[in-house]
Amino acid sequence: MDKRILYILDDPSRDKHVHEYVLEGLREKGYFPIVAYFWRHQDLRSTYANKGFLTLYLNSSVKNHKGFSPRNLWKLVFLIRSMNIKIVHVQRHRLMVYCALASRITGVPLIYTVRLTSVLRNKKRITAFRFAAKRISKIICVSKDVARSLLEATKLDNLPIEVIYNGIDINQYVLPSVTKTQARKTFNLPKEGFIYGIIARLRKAKDHHTLIRAFSSFTHQDNPDAHLIIVGDGPLEKDLKHLVQQLGINERVRFVGRIEPEKVPMMLKAFDVFVHPSFREGLPMAILEAMSAGLPVIGNKCPPIVEILGANQQFGIVCESKNVPSMEEALRKVYYMDRAELSKIGDIGRRRIVEKFSKESMVEKTTKVYDEISKSIE
Template identity: 40%
Template structure:
């Protein structure tokens, strides 16, 4: 059964997309990834997923123009998909308008990953115009779902929470920690680590401040930062200003294949973000059996809603609380850290695996198709 999985460009390719698309194929669907812009020979294409691009220029795509609507309508008419699954706001608007032009009733699913997606009057107006075309909205966290409901009035029975999920197996390495550290030339001692793009929302600067405050109580502690991004120079400069050059280690951007090995080097994973959907980085660290220090950002709150003790959840931007958490985890015996890491693995397996994410989406696809056949 043909389906469209619609993204704005290949730069939005993520593991979550590959997991879901592979699962849909196993369930008997035939997904085609449709990009509005960019080269269709993307990461997903390289993994064997069929892709197609409308080859719009970024300017045509971003400045509202009827051409994206007409091209999408033409593709729908040509390929005759049984279901449409859209990621992000602008592709949703264009796709819904294409359905209006065609006067076709095809199930349209829309995945939201963050809150405040319809924060502006223009976005709310656009969504109100296409609202009837949307069969279901899939939110990756309860926070995103609640925000969307309040801003749009979208009905509860059509707003479904399906958390992101990952494959835990690649992160469960038997490699000794010492060997993993040799692989990255990392020192002995207690390693805190973070894997994230260097962007304001991730609050690396707050983490550096907290680490500097806690360091007098952590004589053998180091902080490992993996990633790159627009704030890298600013963060490196702040490391020098705080005189942390001998305690903060930059690994650069890692390939997905390298991340499990880096996680194996760490004692505790830290993720002090301001805004988050359902972060792969935290799920991957849990799969690797690491205790988690994180902040109360949307999807992370969902992860921590359990009686299992596998880390600490802090207010966003609270550097004093973060410093206290760092020193607290540093003081714990290794056996206790291992116990918390095992609890993190169990929590992941309770609701955040690839299989669970795929099964919930497949069920929703089938429900939407059944409703379309029996209106």
């Protein structure tokens, strides 16, 4: 069978390591993955094109993407037929609706990966999903909590769900030849002191507000040589900077802005502890990256985060969501912890990634899904 796969993404800003791992794994297994973007990004080019993958654009407008466009549907149908596509794989709800309709018209099997617990957040989306579910051959959920949220929202008990955790290439985050001092110098960070770091979009669900308030309370009470480094951009940047100024901790908190993915391992090397206070997640790659780098992690009691760090906090420290005192206690705990103990927590976390969240495991399980569908249509 000609194994042409259509792997659909919004635009090149959605180019992530997890997609690259899957695409490379499919290619190694003899599939021919074609990446199709619904629209072009004015500033970004596809990173997968540089990796030798065929990339196409449907050239949908943002306006059409947010509503429903019959034109976009027929573009997709034409693409599937003209390219002799055998399987379609989609990642986002709105695009999934198009793909489900295209699947119904063309008869091509559909795989849908769900990465957020909030994907079915209103009746309109639930109705659309219940309709589309009839055309989905496999639903890949990136965590048990994502799977639970789908079942609860749809009230359907026969969904073809498989939980496949996001995977990560741990070797990219181990930098044995780089010292912490060198890493800090790279980003012009404080040479001395204890650095808490967060790498995340500056938006509500990541809950930077709680972290900043907890850090402020901790530093004012204990006055340690601690610093908070906030990496990322987003709609709350102005608001968060105002909060830092209002709390009088400008000299302790630094906003670095967004950094390129290839610079993340070096940034992690500069941190002493990674903090991820998000209260809504699918399965946070930021935590997997930090643990791969050997950093102790403080996370919220958000179910997908608990799946990673362990119900009994075996692999990290878990605090109550949206709770400043709980976060402050966690910040204080790691600051006064013996450095050898911190290193031990980091080592345990890294082993956790190798055993449960490796790139190899994710790729193997995902390609197995493709193999099963391919056999069913031969």
